[in-house]
Each structure stands twice: as structure tokens, then as C-alpha cells.
Amino acid sequence: xxxxxxxxxxxxxxxxxxxxxVLQNDRIQALTPAAAQAGLLPDMHSGTARGMAPQALLRxxxxxxxxxxxxxxxLCLLRYTPNIAMLGPHTLALEVHASLDLFGxxxxxxxxxxxSLQGLGLNTSxxxxxxxxxxxxxxxxxxxxxxRVLGLKALRRRxxxxxxxxxxxxxxxxxxxxxIGCRTLGHLRRLPRKGLQQRSHPQLMQSLDAAYGLAxxxxxxxxxxxxxxxxxxxxxxxxxxxxxxxVACRLAEQLCGWLQARHHAASRLEFTLHxxxxxxxxxxxxxxxxxxxxxxxxxxxxPALRERLNRLALDDHVIAVELSASGTQPRAPVSEGxxxxxxxxxxxxxxxxxxxxARLGDDHVLQPxxxxxxxxxxxxCWGPCQAAGGAARPGGLPPSxxxxxxxxxxxxxxxxxxxxxxxxxxxxxxxxxxxGPERLESGWWEDAGHQQRDYFIAQDALxxxxxxxxxxxxxxxxxxxxGLFA
Numbered sequence: 306x307x308x309x310x311x312x313x314x315x316x317x318x319x320x321x322x323x324x325x326x327v328l329q330n331d332r333i334q335a336l337t338p339a340a341a342q343a344g345l346l347p348d349m350h351s352g353t354a355r356g357m358a359p360q361a362l363l364r365x366x367x368x369x370x371x372x373x374x375x376x377x378x379x380l381c382l383l384r385y386t387p388n389i390a391m392l393g394p395h396t397l398a399l400e401v402h403a404s405l406d407l408f409g410x411x412x413x414x415x416x417x418x419x420x421s422l423q424g425l426g427l428n429t430s431x432x433x434x435x436x437x438x439x440x441x442x443x444x445x446x447x448x449x450x451x452x453r454v455l456g457l458k459a460l461r462r463r464x465x466x467x468x469x470x471x472x473x474x475x476x477x478x479x480x481x482x483x484x485i486g487c488r489t490l491g492h493l494r495r496l497p498r499k500g501l502q503q504r505s506h507p508q509l510m511q512s513l514d515a516a517y518g519l520a521x522x523x524x525x526x527x528x529x530x531x532x533x534x535x536x537x538x539x540x541x542x543x544x545x546x547x548x549x550x551x552v553a554c555r556l557a558e559q560l561c562g563w564l565q566a567r568h569h570a571a572s573r574l575e576f577t578l579h580x581x582x583x584x585x586x587x588x589x590x591x592x593x594x595x596x597x598x599x600x601x602x603x604x605x606x607x608p609a610l611r612e613r614l615n616r617l618a619l620d621d622h623v624i625a626v627e628l629s630a631s632g633t634q635p636r637a638p639v640s641e642g643x644x645x646x647x648x649x650x651x652x653x654x655x656x657x658x659x660x661x662x663a664r665l666g667d668d669h670v671l672q673p674x675x676x677x678x679x680x681x682x683x684x685x686c687w688g689p690c691q692a693a694g695g696a697a698r699p700g701g702l703p704p705s706x707x708x709x710x711x712x713x714x715x716x717x718x719x720x721x722x723x724x725x726x727x728x729x730x731x732x733x734x735x736x737x738x739x740x741g742p743e744r745l746e747s748g749w750w751e752d753a754g755h756q757q758r759d760y761f762i763a764q765d766a767l768x769x770x771x772x773x774x775x776x777x778x779x780x781x782x783x784x785x786x787x788g789l790f791a
Contacts, residue, residue: 306378307445308428309395310335313370315362316540319428325362326354334366371395374427379527380535381421383562384603385414390437390524393473396444398437398524411455424555434460437524438516442471457518464516465491474512478505490516529566534629535559542581542622549578549623550614556628557606564633570599573632574606579625587621594663597690598655599634608656612663658690679747680756681787685715710743710762712772712788719785722773729763729773729784736763736771744777760787 310327311318318325318337326336326345333349343358351363371394378397382389385408388400401414408414415433422429432444432452439460443452454460467490469475469482481504487493493501493513502510514520537552553576564571574594580587594613600606662670671687678684722729722736729736741761758774765771772788 306374306395306397306427306429308335309371309374310366311337312426312428313367313374314364316426323362324358324360325364327366328363329366333363377425377535377559378422378427378429380529380533380559380562381425382418383529383566384421384558385418387526387566388524389527391527392437392441396441398440400437400524411453415453421558424558436460436516436518437522438472438474438512439464439518441473442467442516445471461517465489465494469493472512472516475509478509481505529563533560533563533633534627536625536627538625539623542624543626544619544622546614546617546619549617549619549626550611552626553610553614553628554607556626557610558603560628560630561601561603561606564601564630567633568636569633570601570636571630571633572596572599573630574610575629575631577627577629578619578623579627580621581624590617590620590623592617595667596655597658597662599632599636601636605656609659609663612660616664616666662690679745681711681715681745682717682719710740712770712790714789714791715772716787716789719774719787722784722786724784731765731771731786734765734767736765736773738762739764739770745774762790 306312308319311325314327315323315325315337317323322339323337324339324343324345326333326340328334328351331351333345333347333351333354336345336347340358340361343361345354345358345361354361354363375391375395375397379389382397382399386399386401386404390398390400392398399418405411405414408417411433415431419429419431422431430444430452431449432440432442432446434440434443434454435457439454442464443454446452451463454463469479469487469490472490475482482493487496490513494517498510511520515522535556537556539548539552543549543552556576557574560571560574572595576592576594578590578592580589592613594606594610596605596609598605658670667689670690672690674686674688675684676686722731724730725735738761742759743761745756745758745760747756757777757779759777760772760774763771763773770790771786772790773784773786775784776782
């Protein structure tokens, strides 16, 4: 991240063309192109800079803001590999050899990593090489095509043509290399190794060998935090849902990186939308996203998140968005069998249920919750569809009932049927009894009274089937329609 110090203090400097600079020890440490055009120079004293460009924005370097930006990038990039190390104060190295096939090859992985970093609003220079030191060197090249080398032989030819200034590890020895006429890394490699080690430092040759793949380089991999909680403070007030959605999606992608690194999955996300503080303060808005199946990939969260936030009505503008994940759990190991498991087949069903619940509301997506009763209208109960960890779905019909003996669609209130020649009729068509009777007697201990019914499966001339019953044990018994078969 070559402009990380500027990005931390002036997030919009590249789009607004701001005349801005970062100060360290009262001298300019980093500056924008517009500031350079105004006459400012690196290492210039702040007083001189204010005299030359009174309109310039000068701010003291903020290491805490830079650390937050690095952690933001780290959480996002953990989606692609758990092995991430720091090569310098503003440089992250990703070991992606084991991730190439998973993400579709080097070029596809390059595009996905670049899109993720651009989504964070960070100005980055991405490079890819067989070694970390070589990738660090290539990241300073202006042309993007020259920042990606996959073969070790092609890498060595590319490095031989670069000047020593391109390798950050050689910075302490640049004046001495210039004095001895070493203009490229290829010249440096052709110098006698023993004499070069005696006149410089072993670290010089170690860095050079590591870049060319002649020596192994060991890293200390960065570890994700134990718990995930991220807050994004907006640069300006968010007044529309689509702006809040963009921020929420960015935080969700960081959560996916954290989950991927810890091999966990989350079934519930909690978004907190902070509003104005002070005299016109309002309590924050809490938005929960519950999933029927725990997920860890962006596609597991983003569709339902978009539907959930698109239904949200903002009472006031938003100044910050905070995300925390509750209900995380270790991920189940991936099956190594040849054929997919039924649980994998059910994943699309769970995603569809999440979309419906987010779009229609929890109370409008129901699942059966049977009650222990012989009367169908009492046994057939419905309740809100629960997320992961809820009650298990009820099973099928009891073994004593024949297949197809109960209809899929049960009417809330039985409908009285007309009769002609003692045959029930529905919508003017006579019904023929094809199966039954099934006698149900229950409720003699309740205030509603004793129910005595004989249920039949009936069929009309169009071969549509109905579930009907008649009361028995009474003189004025009538026919009633109680259910429809699919």
C-alpha cells in the first residue's frame, strides 16, 4: 500500500485531487501529486510547506489509523489464504499456492484480490511472483503487466533488468552499490559472492537469494483476532439505504475473511447503525440477519443482507455502521466422497428460505409445527420458519397411515357441501368416494364437544381429489370439505 499514510488521513485524496501531505517529526513524509505540483517536496519542513502552499492540508501521521487500515485489509484478504505476513510497514504478503485451484487459477485470483482491495477504498499496488521478495520488488513497477510473473526462469530475467532501488531490502547499501557501478540486480548477482559478503552485510545476499528463489524465507503469519467486531465511521452522513448497504457489504466481506481464517461459520449477524450524537442524539438502529444455515462465504450473506436492508426505513441519517457476529461455530469438515451429500443439496433450499424471510419478514414464511391432537385442524399448526439452531422440521405421516391419505392443503375451516341423491357435490360436480372411511373421534373431554368424523378421499369427473368427511352418530349428518390434494 504505497500511499497508506495518505489513505489513513485523507481517504478521498485520489478522487478530490487534494493538496495534502502527511507530517512526521514536523517534516513531510508523504504527499499527494497535487501537493507535489504545488511545490512541496518530501522531507520539507512544515513551516516551509505552509509558506509555499497555504491551501495545503498538513496532518501529523496517525499510526493507529494505519493499523486499522492494515487490519481491515487483513480481514478481507483472509478469504483467500490464512498465510499472510508483513514484509514492511505498508506491505502484506499472501502465500496463495494452495488457493490457486480453489479460486480458478492465478489470473482469476488476481482479479478477485484486486476487486476486494478496491472495495475497501485502499490504493494498492498488487504483484504476483514465485517468491515474496520478488513480488515486493515487482509491486513498485508502474506497468501492471510487469507486476505478474509466474515462472521462476521468467522471474529471474525480469529481476536482472531492474535497478537495485527496486528492492526495498537493499536501501541501506544503495550509495555503496552506485559507487562500485552496480546498476542492475543482474550486475549485483555477477559480483563475487564472498567479496560482496565481506564488504556489505549477510542480509544483502539473503534478500537477493530470497528474491531469486535460491534461499527459503521464513515468515511469521498474522493471526486474526479472537472475536469479530468491526465499525466503519462514514466520511459523510449516510441518508439512503443503498449507501448503508454498501458499507454493510464491505463489513460482511471482512467477516468472511475472519471466518475463513478461523474455519468457523456464522448463523447470525448483528448490524448497529449509529445516528447523530449530541443534542439531537437518537438511539442506534439494530438490524439482525438470521440464517437458516450457518455460512462463511460472501454469497451466504450478501443476498439475504440486501433484501433485509432494502426493506429498512431509516429514521435518521447514519454516521457509523458496526458489525458483530454471534453464534459462530466450527465448520463441518468437507466431505471427501465422490458424490455430494444431501446436506450439500439442501444448501440452496436454505439460501432460498433466507431470501424469503429477509424479503417478506419472519412472520410471513411459515413451517409446519404439528400439535399432538387427533383432530386435523388442531394438529396442523404453522409457525415462523426458524433459523439455524431452531427446532427440527417435523417428519412425515405416522407409519400407520397409508401414503397419500392426508392432503397437502388443509382448509382453515371445513366447507359444508351440498348433496344430491345422498352424494356430495363441490362446485356443481358430484364427488365419488375412492378411499375410506378413516374414523376420527376426539375432544369428548373438551368444551368444544365430542367430534365423530368419517373421512373419505373423493374424486370428481376431472380427477381432482378432495378430503371430505361426514359426522356420524347424528341424524342430520352432513358432508364437509376439509382438504385438497395436490
